[in-house]
Amino acid sequence: MTHDNSETLRRFIETVWNRGDLSNLGDFVGESYEIRHDPGDPWDGKTLTREGFAERVRVSRAPCPDQAFASVDMFDGGDRIAMTWTWRATHLGEIAGFAPTGKTIKMSGATVYFFKDGKICGxxxxxxxxxxxxxLSASG
Known part of the structure; x- marks a missing residue:
C-alpha cells in the first residue's frame, strides 16, 4: 500500500496545528510519536502516545490559539519529509514567564517528519x- 505522506503532512499541519482540531488525530499520527530533536521544546527527547501528543498540541496552542504555520518548502523523501516553515500567532497567554501582550509574534524553522505506514511517528x-x-522581551 502506498501513502501520500506529503498530503498527509499538509492536512496534519492545517488540521491539527493551525486549527487545533484533534478529533481525527489518528488519521495523521501513529500510536507513538518520537521527538528526536527539538531544543527548547519541553517534550524534546520524549516518545509520546497519541494521547500524549494531543496534550502537547493543547498545551502548545494555549498561549497562541490563532497560531498558523505556513509551509515555505517541502522536500519529500518517502518516509521522511522535510518542511521549512514560518509561524505567526497572537500572544494571548503566558509563554515562558512572559505575560500576554496581545502582539503578533513570528518565527521560522525546519522540521523533518518521520512516517511509518502513512502516519507521522516523530x-x-x-x-x-x-x-x-x-x-517577547521587547514587548515588556
Whole structure:
C-alpha cells in the first residue's frame, strides 16, 4: 500500500496545528510519536502516545490559539519529509514567564517528519525560538 505522506503532512499541519482540531488525530499520527530533536521544546527527547501528543498540541496552542504555520518548502523523501516553515500567532497567554501582550509574534524553522505506514511517528526540528524570546522581551 502506498501513502501520500506529503498530503498527509499538509492536512496534519492545517488540521491539527493551525486549527487545533484533534478529533481525527489518528488519521495523521501513529500510536507513538518520537521527538528526536527539538531544543527548547519541553517534550524534546520524549516518545509520546497519541494521547500524549494531543496534550502537547493543547498545551502548545494555549498561549497562541490563532497560531498558523505556513509551509515555505517541502522536500519529500518517502518516509521522511522535510518542511521549512514560518509561524505567526497572537500572544494571548503566558509563554515562558512572559505575560500576554496581545502582539503578533513570528518565527521560522525546519522540521523533518518521520512516517511509518502513512502516519507521522516523530520529528527532528530546529525552530528560531530565540526570535520569539526577543519579540517577547521587547514587548515588556
Amino acid at each position: 520529528h527532528w526540528q530546529i525552530a528560531d525560538r530565540l526570535s520569539v524570546f526577543r519579540q
